[in-house]
Amino acid sequence: MTDEAVEVRDIVVRYGDTTAVDGVSLTVPRGRVLSLLGHNGAGKTSLLQVCEGFRRADGGTARVLGLDPIDDHDALMPRLGIMLQSGGVYPWATAGEILRLFASFAATPLDVDMLLDRLGLRKFERTRWRRLSGGEQQRLSLAIALVGRPELVFLDEPTAGMDTEARHTTWQLIEELRADGVSVLLTTHLLDEAERLADAVVIMRAGVVAATGSPAELTAAAGIDLLEVRADPGLVPAGRLADFKVTESTPGEYSISGALDATAISEVVGWFAGAGAQVTAVNTRRRTLEDVYLKLTKADRSGGSGVDVVKVRGGHAESSDQTTGERVHR
């Protein structure tokens, strides 16, 4: 299966008695961006470390560019770009020295000056690593990952500690990588980052995959979760509306939540008409990736032992979204 950039199956990673990754499978097709999303401690970095060959998995198989990350380490490394979450650089070396060192390892490296300019590091060329701010160190780490013209890059929380401007520069860069045919596996806990960059998102929770799909699929699967109706104040929900949670937040502003498919929405609006109310506005609010994410990850915190895997393919949710939802509202 050499046409996949990364293919991991049933990966298990343990630290003593703690299982950090518990049977995770995922695939990064060539030239695509996959985002691993999850809280700190969800197992993202551990999984990445297996792919990077830093750690041998306690179970399962990992193939990276068709190779074994540990057995084929030396053949694989020139083809990878690795950005660690922190460190990895001599504190006393300057930004320019470090980037040129990594460039000298590659057969046909990118132009170092171009990279320094693109990442806004030119003025830090003679600054030592330990004098750089966290965001500047992140940008240099990204430059190090890219300088060898890799086929595949692993980015562990690439924009952590960056200011807004640097974050947008980095996002543009990652979009450009994808356009130029580089495969990307990145971890993040920023939802807008995942939503903007990723072809596919894998949400991890406590070492397992909680959901996979494209950002659009993940949000569409959750459907419309809120209907806002503006009508006459003081209406008392009854009849068909009893199946929904209705709140009148301010007089005349009704928020209706529940299982809102097309039939349900027409019933709700129909009830208002039947009650003789003058409806002046109807708004639907679709779930964002953040809602999906919070729902999936909160379910874990409220002590849910069951694994509610939401697998999304072509817009169909294959397993119970509602179970998770109820647990959240409890």
Place this chain on the structure above:
Amino acid sequence: MSGTFAPAPGRAPVRSVVASQIRMELTLTARRGEAVVLALAVPLLVMLGAGLTEVTNVPGDDRLAFVVPGVLALTVLSTAFTGQAITTGYERSYGVLKRLGASPLSRPGLLFAKTAAVLGLIAGQLIVLAAVGAAVGWRPHLEALLPALGVTVLATAAYSGLALLMASLLRPEATTGAATLIYVLMLAAGGIMFAAPDLGTAGWFLLPLAAHAEALRATLSHGESVPLAIWLSLAAWAVVMVTAAAKKFRWE
């Protein structure tokens, strides 16, 4: 695919990869003040202080014949052991070893580059110190150079092994403390600046610095051969330490 970032992966020729890493190692060593002091200032001070003045009590009439080889041995200890233990400990904790091991340099390349940098550094230091010694009146027997180099290679291997072992087992702060303490203890007990209590053959096995210094005195200062017990001691230290380091070495 075209475009700025279009993939074109590949490793530069191994020789140039390793050469640029060696250059980086040497640049960083030169940049660390305490490393430079340990590498040259301390040995020079000891050599000129103990060799040219009567501040310490040394055996024999020829002070330089006693002191200069001792200082050469001390320099090997400071660079191959103390310096390397401290740097490796910090590089490990900063994630540098891990990161470079996962670059096209590769782990064997990194180890090779570090070894080459340390050997080059030691060679340079010994040449400078021997030249200063000769300038102030030390008269080495150059016909005994080969066995002197032999024991020096063994001592370097033993010290490097111990350095990497400590850096793998201890936190960097603890490594720094322990490596400095061992350096000072060896300096005091090894008979470098002043005559230490003679422990005989046992002393050579306990204190590799004393064995190395004595071997350099026998060869370079007196044109004699290296005592068999010293060959055995240094070879044993080298084998044990390098084996232990190879078993316990940690990249992160």
